[in-house]
Amino acid sequence: MTTEPKARRASTPWRPVAIYAVVAGLWIMFSDVLLAGVVEGLGAFVQVQIIKGWLFVAATSALLYALIRKDTAALRQSEARHRTSLESMADALILIDSQGRIVEANRASLTLFGLAAGEVPTEIQRFIEVLDIRRPDGSRVTWNEMPSRRALNGETVREDEFLVQRLNGETLHVSVTASPVITEAGMVPELAVVVLRDLTELKRLERMRDEFLSTAAHELRTPITTIKGYAQLLDRWTPGGHEPREGKAFRILNRQSDRLTQLVQELLDVSRLQLGRLALRRQRFELGELVADVLERMQGVSSLHRLVLHQEGRVFVDADRDRIDQVLVNLFDNAIKYSPKGGDIEVWVSIEAGTGVVSIRDPGMGIPKERQGQLFERFYRAHAGLESDRGGMGIGLHLCEQIVQRHGGRIWFESEAGKGSTFSFSLALAEAAQEQEQVARV
């Protein structure tokens, strides 16, 4: 970075030009006076003037030549330096001009796509066709969605993921970052700089991890069910009932195996989600009824909390009842878990902007502002390392988000540390319900 101003300073030609101007000025001023004293006769004086003119032109040309040569050499050196930097980059880099032409593709980009230097298409649109660029879900990408196009419209695109087909048939998973190059403020971008990173190996390892999680969770389910089953049998087989100590032990055994089943189920769900194996079985149902049902089940979990339902009218949705049940259980579970002092947990079921919305408000510990950004990320625990840490795997909210998003809905929250949180999600209304709503409005 610091070499650039220095290079510019070294090539600034003001010094030779100033010396030249002074020498040329003195020469013009005094040469004729000197010549008049030395040369005799008008003819000889004119001839000497012509030679003097030629000498002047020759000296000016020589100076110009030296300056241009020096500047060209500096320019070549700087270009060679930039080219070497581009070529030694580990990430693939492509420069695209405002007409969509590829003006530069470094060596790493050729290696990434398995192309020889002469095989790089000149137009980016042709490039997209040759490499069959698609979204990770296999859908096609239109020209306007391409990061390079978006960058040429002035947008900075960060780590957008795509599948790319190499010429040898291999499929790569790449992350693309694109930024516009704007040389003058307020002008349209002249170039788009596109940087691509190969994520194929990372994605393969992530898939292996998810396959492992899925298999492990699946394998764990059978022994857990067996332990719970035998604990219940033993409980029932004891003639004449239990001693209080035994009764308590069986209750704990029962509760903990339920908890283990739930954890294993969550792990299984999260790996299924990652592997794209979580299917939805949609049906039409009334959201308020489901919320009331879950609320009744959850009421027994804690004697410190009172769960209060507010419902404004009936809200029909077309969704997977079991999965929405799972979302509600997770949100209630968290509301209870993160309000250790107890209090009222209030739930609203309503229709807002043509969608069915459920909001759950707790009076708990809330979430510190600086820890709110990643809340829906897999395995993220906002209270990890704090005194208020309540344990957990950081899977529940990620699952909730994925389930709601797969229904085409939205999930969000508002929270303030020490003042509690409100988690909400919305689902599209079932079609008949939408018609009814419209009729009611007319």
Ligand code: ADP
């Ligand atoms: P877990 O509760 O198992 O850690 P979740 O994915 O359900 O995992 O939640 C992620 C994190 O979000 C929690 O660890 C907690 O820090 C925070 N969180 C979730 N719900 C609440 C809530 N109602 N109040 C405060 N913090 C919450």
